[in-house]
Amino acid sequence: MKAIFYEEHGSTDVLQYGEFPDPEIDSEEVLVDIKAGGLNHLDVWTRKGMPSPEELPHIPGSDGAGVVSEVGEDVTRFEEGDRVVVDPNLFCGKCEFCRKGETSLCVDFKMIGEHVRGVHSEQTALHEDNLIPLPEDVDFVKAASAPLVFQTAWRMLVTRADIQQNDSVLVHGASGGVGHAAVQIAANEGCEVFATASSQEKLDYASDIGADHLINYEEVDFNDEIKEMTDGRGVDVVVDHIGEATWDGSLSVAARGGTIVTCGATSGISPETNIPKVFWxxxxxxxxxxxxxxxxxxxxxxxxxxxxxxxVREVLPMSEIERGHEILEGREGFGSVVVVPDSEYDPDSYE
Known part of the structure; x- marks a missing residue:
């Protein structure tokens, strides 16, 4: 089969698209013909070795959608021809957190595409528990772009921050994968949504999907803008997946008794924290x-x-994976980037 892979960590030039050994399934696994795969910043970090996957060469990709082509003898949930979406989470099922149903806190938590080989290939073998049925009326590209970012934003806002109707919510980087999911989730829950982005085009998109207040952080200080918009009160919840560049400002704009929820740090992992802001x-x-x-x-x-x-900001053939990483690192456009096996790629279908 053809696959995206790399044999060493580094810049985009380590990425390859070529022949790779065909996957084999065991009794509880399903063979999936991948029709589309979603890119995430996670793929960029893993390519750079942060963290390093368990085995090289490594196939990246946590998000994918396709069609079941073979099932193991003990598989009960799927049959050949079923349309499926990948759930990239891997849990031990045995630790105290898994027993309580808090599987995302599993002591041996791993992710497909990060710790183990991913799904950006023509075929992939996955345990049946890592697949979700895909309705016939949902296309593969849309399905492949959604799982990682939407479940991340959902847990951040609905489970962890427990947002309520009329809460004020600031979403940093509202045009990115997690950001554009967070804006929609907060708006759907009846929150007042503040969105930051780096251009008017991105802010217009944020407005289209539910943001109430728009801030171009390249032109103004988001800290000052939000304090002015809220008469100095600040916001109830801050969604910060940016890190060093926004952290101190996030602490400043959070209202008294407010919440900052984070799932990542694309601008740096070690910001200074003004502790008095936290306790005061x-x-x-x-x-x-x-x-x-x-x-x-x-x-x-x-x-x-x-x-x-x-x-989906762009759909590319897998052979152009370097371009996909460049779009993510350059923060071009808004939304997700999706790759499709070259054998399946039809540019006229993605306009």
Whole structure:
């Protein structure tokens, strides 16, 4: 089969698209013909070795959608010809957190595409528990763009921050994968949404998907803008997946008793923290990673029924994977980037 892979860590020039050994399934696994795969910043970090996957050469890709072509003898949930979406979370099923249903806190938590080989290939072998049925009326590109970012944003806002109707929510980087999912989720819950982005085009898109207040952080200080917009109060919840570049400002704009919830740090992982801001304002700082199977089902049901609309900024053949990484690193456009096996790629279908 053809696959995206790399044999060493580094810049985009380590990425290859070529022949790779065909996967083999065991009794509880399913062979999936991948029709589309979603790119995430996770793929960029892993390519750079942060973290390093368990085995090289490594096939990246946590998000994918396709058609079942073979099932193991003990598989009960799927048959050949079924349309499926990948759930990239891997849990031990045995630790105290898994027993309590908090699988995203599993002590041996791993992710397909990060720790183990991913799904950006013509075929992939996965345990049946890592697949979700895909309705016939949802196309593969849309489905492949959604799982990681929407379940991440859902857990951040609905589970961890427990947002309520009329809460004020600031979403940093509202045009990116997690950002555009967070804007839609907060708006759907009846929150007042503040969105930051780096251009008017991105802010217009954020407005289209539910943002109430728009801030171009390249032109103004978001800290000053939000304090002015809220008469100095600040916001109830801050979604910060940026890190060093926004962290101190996030602490500043959070209202007294407010919450900052984070799932990543694309601008740097070691910001300085003004501790008096935390205790004097009695802030809650919450970490969040991915989601449980139940959370995944809940948010993907809303993607499938059209409540949430993943935006795909570009669809590329897998052989142009370097370009895909460049789009993510350069923060070009808004929404997700999706790759399609060259054998399946039809540019006229993605306009």
């Amino acid at each position: 304002k009695q802030l809650d700082i919450l970490g969040s990673t991915m989601g449980t199977p139940g959370e995944m089902d809940d948010v993907m049901a809303k993607v499938f029924d059209g409540t949430f609309e993943p935006h």
